[in-house]
Amino acid sequence: MTANVLLFKITLLIYFIATIFYLIGVISRNDKFSCNAKRLLIGGFAMHCLSIGVRWLATDITPAASLHESLSFFAWSLVFIYILFDLRYHMAMLGAFISPLALALMIFGAAVPSQAPNVNPMLDSWWFPVHVSLAFLGHAVFAIAAAAGVMYLLQERMLKSKKFSGLFYRLPSLNALDSMNYKCLTFGFPLMTMGIISGAIWANSAWGGYWRWDPKETWALITWFLYAALLHGRLTVGWRGRRAAIFAIIGFIFLLFTFFGVNLFLSGEHTFRNFTGE
Numbered sequence: 001m002t003a004n005v006l007l008f009k010i011t012l013l014i015y016f017i018a019t020i021f022y023l024i025g026v027i028s029r030n031d032k033f034s035c036n037a038k039r040l041l042i043g044g045f046a047m048h049c050l051s052i053g054v055r056w057l058a059t060d061i062t063p064a065a066s067l068h069e070s071l072s073f074f075a076w077s078l079v080f081i082y083i084l085f086d087l088r089y090h091m092a093m094l095g096a097f098i099s100p101l102a103l104a105l106m107i108f109g110a111a112v113p114s115q116a117p118n119v120n121p122m123l124d125s126w127w128f129p130v131h132v133s134l135a136f137l138g139h140a141v142f143a144i145a146a147a148a149g150v151m152y153l154l155q156e157r158m159l160k161s162k163k164f165s166g167l168f169y170r171l172p173s174l175n176a177l178d179s180m181n182y183k184c185l186t187f188g189f190p191l192m193t194m195g196i197i198s199g200a201i202w203a204n205s206a207w208g209g210y211w212r213w214d215p216k217e218t219w220a221l222i223t224w225f226l227y228a229a230l231l232h233g234r235l236t237v238g239w240r241g242r243r244a245a246i247f248a249i250i251g252f253i254f255l256l257f258t259f260f261g262v263n264l265f266l267s268g269e270h271t272f273r274n275f276t277g278e
Contacts, residue, residue, distance in 0.1 A: 004058060005114060007051035008072065012106040014044030015075075019103045022096040026170055034092040041099055045079045052076055062129040064136070067263065071109030074136055074259070075102040081140035089180060093170050097147035127202035134198055138191030139255060142227070145184035146252035149245035152177040156242060178240055181248050185234065189227050196220055219258040226251045 018040035025033030052072065055063040063069040082098040085091070155171045171177075199220075203212065230247040233239035239247070 002058075004051060004055045007047060007054060008106075008114070009110070011044050011048045011051055012103070012110060014040055014047060015079075015099065015103045015106055018044060018095075019099040022099050026093070026096050026167060029170065031092070034095070037099065038086070038092065038095055041079060041095060042083060045076070045083060048072075048076050048079065061124070062132060064128075064132040066113070066115075068109050068112045068114045070132075070136075070259075071105045071112070073132065074139060075105040075109070077136040077140040078102045078105070078143055081137065081144060085144055085180070089172075089176070091172050091176075091180070093151065093172065094144070094147060097150065098143065101143060101147075125202055125205055127198060127205065131195060131198040131202050134191050134195035138188050138195050139259065141184050141188035141191060142248070142252050142255055145181050145188060145248040148177045148180040148184065149248040152181070152245040153242065153249075174241065178244065181244055182234060184248070185227065185231050189231055192224060192227065196224060216258060216262040219254070219262055223251065223254045223258050226254055 018037045021033045021037035021040060025031070025037060052063050055069065064073045078098060079102050082095065082102075086094065151171050152174060154167065155174055155177065158167075159174075172180075199217075203217075226247070230239070230244065230251065233247070234244060
């Protein structure tokens with residue numbers, strides 16, 4: 001077992017324990033479990049940084065060229081953005097939604113081949129780390145927005161039905177969740193835009209064209225328009241609350257399809273098979 005694989009599995013284990021602690025904290029309404037879960041998640045993130053760093057040094061390639069690496073990098077970005085948001089908003093419940101998602105990405109990553117890919121020389125460019133970093137950080141911010149949207153809908157439903165479970169007392173207020181949704185949009189949309197632009201520049205250097213209407217490019221553009229519509233609605237029409245929460249969830253579903261569906265089910269120049277030249 002290589003050092004990278006061992007570090008990856010240790011990270012996965014820590015994220016698993018953190019997720020269990022978060023769930024126990026939500027069910028029992030015990031703040032100790034939530035606090036310990038956050039400490040575990042931060043510790044797992046530190047181990048994850050080490051895992052990605054070792055992989056990068058061993059392959060001399062940005063660790064996002066294969067499905068395994070991309071899933072790991074996505075999970076890393078998700079936990080990183082969550083930690084930043086937690087420093088600002090101190091929403092313990094947010095971790096209970098983000099930790100399982102990061103864990104699911106890591107489990108999926110552990111299930112696919114982890115060997116280092118042979119990267120297509122035509123795509124070995126410094127635009128690669130720029131593009132994937134912007135893209136995955138944008139994905140992570142929109143994941144936070146989707147989690148805030150789910151919490152908003154749960155909170156709103158309990159308020160309307162007047163049936164309050166233990167979860168109700170753990171969720172932030174509707175205004176706080178709506179504010180977080182908006183903040184995520186203002187950060188995530190520029191990241192996504194810069195990710196698409198950097199990808200177009202990279203495509204031009206690799207294939208001689210900025211835009212080729214590849215399936216992933218097409219779905220990325222569709223997703224961009226969805227978030228653009230949400231941002232426009234919030235700034236000009238005054239969309240808030242339930243509508244904004246639903247839009248954030250739908251946008252993230254489209255984003256996940258752009259990442260998973262295109263790579264796994266559609267053919268094109270942005271698939272991992274084409275990128276690695278396999």
